[in-house]
Amino acid sequence: MEIGDWKSVAGMAETYRTARELGIETNIAELEAFGFTVIPPEKTGAPRDIASRMLDTLLDMARKEDELAVELNKHSDAEKPAYGRQFFHLLQRDPVFIDATMNPAVRTMAAYMMGQSYRLFSMVAFYKEGTARSTHMHCDCVGVPPPLPAYSTVCNVSWVLTPYREETGTFGMVPGSHRLCRHPTQFEQPQFIGGMLENDNVVPINAEPGSLVVFTGNTWHCTYPKTADGVRAHVATAFCRNFIAPAEDYSDVPDGVLERGGPELARLVGRKAWQGYGESGPKLENMALVRAAYQTQYG
Ligand SMILES: O=C(O)CCC(=O)C(=O)O
Ligand SMILES: [Fe+2]
Numbered sequence: 444m445e446i447g448d449w450k451s452v453a454g455m456a457e458t459y460r461t462a463r464e465l466g467i468e469t470n471i472a473e474l475e476a477f478g479f480t481v482i483p484p485e486k487t488g489a490p491r492d493i494a495s496r497m498l499d500t501l502l503d504m505a506r507k508e509d510e511l512a513v514e515l516n517k518h519s520d521a522e523k524p525a526y527g528r529q530f531f532h533l534l535q536r537d538p539v540f541i542d543a544t545m546n547p548a549v550r551t552m553a554a555y556m557m558g559q560s561y562r563l564f565s566m567v568a569f570y571k572e573g574t575a576r577s578t579h580m581h582c583d584c585v586g587v588p589p590p591l592p593a594y595s596t597v598c599n600v601s602w603v604l605t606p607y608r609e610e611t612g613t614f615g616m617v618p619g620s621h622r623l624c625r626h627p628t629q630f631e632q633p634q635f636i637g638g639m640l641e642n643d644n645v646v647p648i649n650a651e652p653g654s655l656v657v658f659t660g661n662t663w664h665c666t667y668p669k670t671a672d673g674v675r676a677h678v679a680t681a682f683c684r685n686f687i688a689p690a691e692d693y694s695d696v697p698d699g700v701l702e703r704g705g706p707e708l709a710r711l712v713g714r715k716a717w718q719g720y721g722e723s724g725p726k727l728e729n730m731a732l733v734r735a736a737y738q739t740q741y742g
Contacts, residue, residue: 454559454741461551470657471555478621478662484653487548494652496539498604501568501676504530525578525666527571533678534566534712535696541704544680544711549600552657553682556598558741560685560733563693563711564597570676575612575669577636580627580645582620583660583681585690589625594740597660597683604676607650612669614656615645620663627663636665682711685733689713 448456462468466486473480484491505528510516513531515523533540543549544563553561583599584591607613615633617640632638633645647667648656656677658664669675683689693712701709709715710732717729735742 451739452741453739454735455555455739458551458554458559458741461547462555465548465551467548467551470552474552474556474657474659477616477618479616479618479648479656479658479664481648481650482548482552482655482657484651487546487653487655489542489546489548489653491653493539493543493546494602494604496537497543497568497602497678498652498674498676500537500539501530501570501604501678502674504536504568505570505572520576524581525569526575527569530568530570532566532691533568534563534693535700538703540566540678541700541708543602543678545704545708548655549680550707552600552655553598553680555741556595556659557682557684558736558739560736560742561682561711562685562687562689562713562716563691564681564683564687565690566678566680568676568678570674571612571669572674573669573672575666575675577612577615577668578666579636580615580617580632580638580640580663580665582626582663584626587660591624591626591661593622593624593661595621595660596687597681599656599658599660600680600682601656602678602680603650603654603656604652604678605674606652607648607654607656607675607677608671609647609667610669610671611673611675612666612671613650614648615665615667616648616658617644617663618646621659621661623663624661631663633665635668685716685736 470480631640633640717725
């Protein structure tokens, strides 16, 4: 059907029309039905080498970065949320991460889930070498008490950089869990992680490098134990609603990064946020940018 600029869903029409143009309308249907979807490389519109460029950059970081520069690495493996290494604050570490954030399919899925006033929440690489234990079942709504808002407050759009299969430690998703509006309990860890949830409630994501795994912040997910050798990595580009405090502090993003990304990147990293003011108070024009979110969850 033809989609007009309907007032009662203000903010959705443009996002939905863009999704149609990009050929990712069925991905929205899958996301609604199951809580997650996979956009294959050919539908992202990104250059073919985007995944290998990101992976090469991470391999370089893995060689050069002092592991103890990352706070989590000061803790034992058992205490850490995920096995292996994570690389944080990526946006300004290589231009490829700017392109990955500004990709139209990424932004359309983010705007669909978080409304048009969406913000960048974090950009983090999950990098594992050799065999690896599972990451526990969780959802990405860190610090949000139940009941989680039925519309999510955060979402995850992840660039897959290496082949994702069960044996390479891919994501395990619980289809439909996005409707439960709560975090999994300790009894809802899958049997393959030592819990009581029957394994067939969890499904592995199969995805080629350059794919996007997209899921809501309410969707329960874990990872399968990695039994295969070699590197396995994805870059999670996470977005949030305008009223959520982003996980990363973007105040140090250099002007050159904002120039490459354009005005929308500046907005995504909070340069137009109404929050964060001092004695001069908030700017009316910045407050106006979130006004549509008062009316609908798509604004
Ligand atoms: O790769 C992992 O170990 C965990 C990934 C994850 O939970 C995420 O991207 O949200
Ligand atoms: Fe997660």
